[in-house]
Amino acid sequence: MAKRPGPPDGTPSAGRRGQARRGPRTASMADVARLAGVSSQTVSRVSNGYAGVNEETRRAVLAAMKELGYRPNSAARALKRGEFRTIGVITFTLATTGNVRTLEAIATSAAREGYAVTLLPVAIPTQDEVRGAFSRLEELAVDAVIVIMEVHLLDAATINLPPHVQVVVVDSDAGDRYTVVDTDQAGGARAAVRHLLELGHRTVWHLGGPEGSFAAQRRTDAWRAVLAEAGRAAPPLIQGDWSTESGYRAGLELARRDDCTAVFVANDQMALGLQRALHEHGRRVPEDVSVVGFDDIPEAAHFLPPLTTVHQDFAEVGRLCVEAALSKVRGEGTERGTTLVPTRLVVRESTTPPPGPAR
DSSP: OOOOOOOOTTOOOHHHHHHHHHOSOOOOHHHHHHHHTSOHHHHHHHHTTOSOOOHHHHHHHHHHHHHHTOOOOHHHHHHHHTOOOEEEEEESOSSSHHHHHHHHHHHHHHHHTTOEEEEEEOSSOSHHHHHHHHHHTTTSOOSEEEEESOHHHHHHSOOOOOTTOEEEESOTTOTTSSEEEEEOHHHHHHHHHHHHHHTTOSOOEEEEOOTTOHHHHHHHHHHHHHHHHTTOOOOOOEEOOSSHHHHHHHHHHHTTOTTOOEEEESSHHHHHHHHHHHHHTTOOTTTTOEEEEEEOOGGGGGSSSOOEEEEOOHHHHHHHHHHHHHHHHTTSOOOOEEEEEOOEEEOOTTOOOOOGGGO
């Protein structure tokens, strides 16, 4: 029988063509073990960071990994351990100081514990977006989730959490439904308003945050409560949106009012805009109008004049969020309820007793 003609010289057969397409083989644990002269079990112990491996052996294994370009299979290791060493963070926006600084603190605290952070931004604060974010958790390998958003959206949305995922919420209005960590918003607002009243101001105006924000609502409620306790009438609430521009617009309105001698502003960015508007219209801070902010952003000490404000300890909020999440992951604590991080009033040069007629 005549032999079937083969491919032209230099042309690989079908089997050889398949091999050519596959490229170089990825190094395996067995390859590392052979090169280092140890067992695969020893390579596994080194890659997982177990103690009890001789230092010289550990260096030999690490050198072999580097030479071969070996990367441990983190997914397989996670399945074996039953954990992924990753915390998910869901938030609506990174445009506000509070969210950015809280996220930074969470990432720093998680890294200190050997955990990575996966950010799941929610573009629009709707129930569908919230549901979608939690649905993505089933595709992402996370052990716990820290939620930086208004908790009423969690309650309104039909959310089916993966059974292994633990949740911590940065929102003190969640009551006993979740494990919660938050700043003492009301306590900070009370200190701000009392400071202005103790300076001798008859009443205190308030530039609040946006509707729907629980943090803004708590600060507004505390403002009203302190004025009521002191027997003072509360002026009309002015609503802002956390931005410097909204503070500037409010400042234009208040600059026309001779009866306004003190303003408690719900965040420092709005206070900056308000101070500029007052300055442009000849109202001096603090000689004519005293101003107190909230957050104590790093720039607050460099406003003109330096801003009296309520300091929030974002680093402590982030640390406690991670601590609570990992405690739940490890089965050390499943309790619900709220942990409040104290605030403190930082008095600078934007507040003083009112001008004579207002005393």
